[in-house]
Amino acid sequence: MKITCIAVDDEPLALELLTKFINQTSFLELVGKFSNAIEALSFLNQNPVQLIFMDIQMPDLSGMELARILDGKKNSDKTRIIFCTAYHQFAIEGYKVDALDYLLKPYSYEEFLAAASKAYQYFERATQSDKPQIRQDSQAKPEYIFLKVEYQLVKVMLQDITHVEAYKDYVKVHLKSKPNPILSLTSMKNMEELLPSEKFMRVHRSFIVSLDHIDSVSKNVIQIGNHQISVGDNYKDQFLEFLSKWIS
Secondary structure: OOEEEEEEOOOHHHHHHHHHHHHOOOOEEEEEEEOOHHHHHHHHHHOOOOEEEEOOOOOOOOHHHHHHHHHOOOOOOOOEEEEEEOOHHHHHHHHHOOOOEEEEOOOOHHHHHHHHHHHHHHHHHHHHHHOOOOOOOOOOOOOEEEEEEOOEEEEEEHHHEEEEEEEOOEEEEEEOOOOOOEEEOOOHHHHHHHOOOOOEEEEEOOEEEEHHHOOEEEOOEEEEOOEEEEOOHHHHHHHHHHHHHHHO
């Protein structure tokens, strides 16, 4: 699978490095590079693109402003953004516009590849969800995810995650193997996309639970270890459908 992408950066050297990294990544297909966001927007209005690697601070139209424009479009779920910037203070704002990832300049190819691989996993899941749901037990399932914790990527085994909790601009990922949750700068929407739907379920605006780790259910309250998690009104029907299968 090839992911179509563009690079947007007003600094010539940064744009050159970004395009170099894209071109040496086998699953990325560079379809355009731009030195300002206005040119990029004009191209995006005429051409479908899956992924944008983009600087934030640019003249005339910033990367953040372009992200907000794209977020209002009907196909915003088809185009994802990875921000590439020298200013770490933009990280929280970047996740508020649901950026897929955030690269802090100067970044290495290893860091770039980790972000690109996250995009690959996202679009692979999206492609599978668009296909007829035919179960293939022999197909390999992902066993772990990578989460950005401070300035490093941490490998987290899926079977170790008991539940995920929203916490301001972060998420708390509760693990069976650790007494304290890990704190990752990402959104609940991104976590919902990362975690396989057959194993995890969003039950509240602020909670995603591991179905394997549910100990008991009482009315609209889920018990996982010492944690009690309420099922939100908007999620009750989906959870009750799962529960009916669980009971039977």
